[in-house]
Amino acid sequence: AQSVAQPEDQVNVAEGNPLTVKCTYSVSGNPYLFWYVQYPNRGLQFLLKYITGDNLVKGSYGFEAEFNKSQTSFHLKKPSALVSDSALYFCAVRDRGNNRLAFGKGNQVVVIP
């Protein structure tokens, strides 16, 4: 079964410092990988995805993610964190051919002013 793991519960980072949120995946075949962000009492907002092609994927709000097949990882990164980046971040993997997403447990990101 497809799955993702987000090993850290919370990531604390000072404003202006680089932000990294970790994700590893387990799938059979080639994965569709996604990052979503959730603000309090809101739905999920799409940040970026990896389907195929370049291993470095650029997304919304200055975020990017690096797909590493050998390490089965898809870490989310931002060069300089903002206080407004404080939110819950979810990594997800999807089977090709259907819309069923398997989500990680989520990472709470706290950006300290």
Add this chain to the structure above:
Amino acid sequence: KAGVTQTPRYLIKTRGQQVTLSCSPISGHRSVSWYQQTPGQGLQFLFEYFSETQRNKGNFPGRFSGRQFSNSRSEMNVSTLELGDSALYLCASSLVPGDNTGELFFGEGSRLTVL
């Protein structure tokens, strides 16, 4: 264009009651999926509908059901509510199942509290 619309946004029910939640997908999107989000279990897949047919179903009891109408709008129903059904229920839409763009577009959710 308008995003995914879920109604109601908030509701309170008591144990044993039933609830119906509604989801209107983005115009032109024909696939609708439902997810349950709780602090303990995280985000869990409930079911997916396309062309008024359930295509996939998650590991939830039969008290959880859904349907999709010809205009792609979807409803989910939970009968005989239990305290553990308190959650944020999220609806997501996409053009077709497994379409090449990949991402799902989520609504703001319906927060259900069972007392």
